[in-house]
Amino acid sequence: QVQLVESGGGLVQAGGSLRLSCAASGRTFRPYVMGWFRQAPRKERAFVAVISWSAGNTYYDDSVKGRFTASRDNAKNTIYLQMNSLKPEDTAAYYCAARNSWTLIGPARDYEYDYWGQGTQVTVSS
Secondary structure, eight states: OOEEEEEOOEEEETTOOEEEEEEEEOTTOOOSEEEEEEEOTTSOOEEEEEEETTTOOEEEOTTTTTTEEEEEEGGGTEEEEEEOSOOGGGOEEEEEEEEOSOOOSSOOOGGGOSEEOOOEEEEEEO
8 A cells, every 4th residue: 555645735825836845655555656636626636747756747738837846755665745935826636646557647537646645735825
């Protein structure tokens, strides 16, 4: 069993920054990729970013490209999402997810992932 725990969410003013963390545990934790998704009220969960576990290759949704940066620390089984220049439209619950099988490093749907964290709320005020 794999457990993912997000942290780092909060309330920030527009233009500010936050850094989300996602710590993984479990003897079967061997992801191919780790992803970040977000879900705003009354909207579907949407892809934000993905990072490959071994090489650290990344891909971002156009809405966050140039502002968000995904990274990982394999020794700590943790991934991060550095979010800069935050906008009110970034307000959402943010989730990390893990996928064990091979996939292209690109946009993804949530059903393609095997394990999920509980989410952390990010609220950006204008």
